[in-house]
Amino acid sequence: MEYIYSDYFNGKPQITDKKQQIFGIVLHDDAENMAAKDYIAWLEEREQQGCLEKGWASIYVDKDTCYWFHPIEYVEWHCGNRFANEHYVGIERCQSKIDGVLSDAQFKENEEASFALAAQILKEQQLPVNRDTIRLHREFFDTACPARAWQMHVNDDEDTLVNRARLKDYFISRIQSYYEHV
Numbered sequence: 001m002e003y004i005y006s007d008y009f010n011g012k013p014q015i016t017d018k019k020q021q022i023f024g025i026v027l028h029d030d031a032e033n034m035a036a037k038d039y040i041a042w043l044e045e046r047e048q049q050g051c052l053e054k055g056w057a058s059i060y061v062d063k064d065t066c067y068w069f070h071p072i073e074y075v076e077w078h079c080g081n082r083f084a085n086e087h088y089v090g091i092e093r094c095q096s097k098i099d100g101v102l103s104d105a106q107f108k109e110n111e112e113a114s115f116a117l118a119a120q121i122l123k124e125q126q127l128p129v130n131r132d133t134i135r136l137h138r139e140f141f142d143t144a145c146p147a148r149a150w151q152m153h154v155n156d157d158e159d160t161l162v163n164r165a166r167l168k169d170y171f172i173s174r175i176q177s178y179y180e181h182v
């Protein structure tokens with residue numbers, strides 16, 4: 001795994017204010033074919049065009065690369081929901097487009113990288129791994145996100161609380177397997 005850090009880790013003024021408190025993590029599926037490294041130029045362009053408010057997360061991950069765009073202690077624009085932006089860390093799982101560049105088996109490798117990262121962050125934040133700390137974008141906003149995971153792990157079933165819990169429990173069990181060894 002290659003870790004790449006943006007200039008925001010090297011003295012560049014932060015985009016946002018600090019989060020008051022971190023409650024947990026939101027795992028996003030980006031619904032794109034872009035690899036984590038592709039987001040470096042993509043975010044730079046958004047920044048130059050002054051349209052970062054369209055959205056960004058702290059971290060972009062695929063199986064090879066972890067791009068840390070912005071420190072997790074700061075508010076992010078990843079959920080379209082103020083409370084979530086101010087209290088949760090966004091992990092953008094790259095190349096998640098359905099019928100895109102990756103097969104399900106290949107996307108699973110990206111997912112595993114996101115789970116390991118989530119475990120590391122929760123451990124550092126001294127937070128447990130449970131349904132309160134692992135959240136879905138669709139819990140905060142009218143979105144299909146995480147659409148690829150929903151298709152793979154809930155068979156694209158109805159968007160009910162039971163099915164949301166099913167997906168979260170899958171995330172939790174995978175994250176737990178890393179958490180124990182961080």
Ligand SMILES: [Zn+2]
Pocket residue numbers: 027028029078137143145146
């Ligand atoms: Zn999302």
